[in-house]
Amino acid sequence: MSAQFELPRDGVTRIMAAPPRLNLRRAASYQNDKGPLSSTSSRFNFNHLVFSPPPSPGLPPPLVTRPRKLSNAPRPSRVFRFVFWVASLVAFLYVASLFARRFVGHVPSVMSWAIESQDEYEMVGQDELPDFPTPIAVTDVHGRSKWTVSIPPTHTFPLSVQEYADMCAQCHEVAVHVRELHGESTSKQQARASYYYRDPYFVDVGEAESHGLLPGFSKTSKATGRSLAKPLIGESWDYMVEKPACKTSLTFVLESADGGLGTTLMLLWMAYGLAQKEGRAFFIDDTRWAYGRYTEMFQPPPPADCVPPPRHEMLPCPHGARHLVVSAGTARDTFGPAFTAQFEDVRQDSIERERPLFNLARVGYEALFRINKDDRPYVMERIEELKLKTTHGTNGDAANSTIIGVHVRHGDVHPVEYQYNGAYIPLTIYKERIQQAAVAQHNRAMPESVEPAPAPLVVLASDDPRVFESEEFSGVIRAQERIKLAGKVPVVQPVLDKSVMHPFKEEAVGWEGGFFRVMFWNLGRPSIASKQTQISLAPEATKLRAFIGRAYVMDLAVLGATSDVMVCTISAMGCRLLAVMMGWEKAMVKEQWVNIDGDYSWVAL
Structure with a gap:
């Protein structure tokens, strides 16, 4: 019987839908087929969320594959x-x-120091070691902060004076930074700021290389790098004898922005004395010394019994480094307040406080002040000649008279006494103190004598040629006459025709007024290039500088060996060097070293 549709009388059509199991529509209609689904669409229903499509009547159920969803969202799996x-x-x-x-081995987490100005430093984080010398903060495999100094193994040695000075300031800053990372307070750090304080967070270069914090030399290039390094003075290159590597060393770099030789000698002597006290091997580098080669002025220092380390292991800071470099740029750190507090005898209130520092310089003087073989015979002969004049008497002088050495420094060094600090100590004051010293020396030697003191034999050394021509020092004897700083010789200028162009001739320059560092640095420079900071000097110019240094050294040698009394100004470093050469007993205890520049006692630096 066919199905019948019953129409209601109210005029509204009603449709009876077949049950879902009898619904023979396509399975695709249960999916999101074509056409939008919206709440207003007649095709919108919830059947696709509730019912599943029936299996195909033509295939068995196990062979039916579920259709793939057409969604763009990735599956969670x-x-x-x-x-x-x-x-x-x-x-x-x-x-x-x-x-x-x-x-x-690993590349550490590195924090280096970039220089923005002369006194400002900035911590810079990076993943690779810098290609320039700098202290760095590193983190080891356990995450602990340490610091060391990174100098590329192929970098030029030595560094410049300014680079060494900057590195010392950076070492202090990075050390403070690492201590702060470990939670140390500022007061605790200041309490440990002693000269021989060992920073537990500092890693020496050799140790840092063994732990992989620094690369160092490769095995194949280590011998090559050592062979290419310039030999240090004091380094023995005897290949017939196998020497061990130095465990600790101190290398003094002969380079200074100051043209004067006195400060360099004092630093050199004290550095040697410090090395002997600390048990370090001692070496000297003269690569960029303004006076040329060290061996042209002095004999080499006593050779070390070990081989110096690679140059990149020689550090200017901290002082606890195994291989230390000392130069004029690091003088304030090596011989600064901490050094003075360590070595001064604070129990003494007099000049005895300075005796430990004096003794350090004395050790260096005795070991290093050995004049070269060319000048030494002349100096020894000159010393004997001056002593014979006092023994036998010459030029009307009585026998056994006193030798009074006088050192007059002019040029760019002015007195520390206030009333003369804009000029120089008058020569009349030198003459008065010479007479007083002669009387005091005669009374000390012959206390019961009623005869007047004989005229002393005055031996003079000065950087100003006009001092020898002054009235106060007429008739005095030069300390040495082999090399003299001469003044300008007056030349009568010819009358030239003004209507004709003549070639330019530089005016002759002498040493009137004394030693000036500006004049020294311009020796051998062409006048047109006088403002250049670096210029390659001709061998003649370097030889001229060496002559000036040799004259200074021979003056000191003669005065130090012959003078019974020394009269000088403490503002001049040569005056303080002469006190060391005379010895503590003679200069300080017997007071035969006389300073006429204020009421000051001996100081090293």
């Missing part, structure tokens, strides 16, 4: 697999890096 693989890769790389850090 795929996202999970992607995250899992990424996490596994990261974990593998992390474990590999830990293995490499522990057994192979």
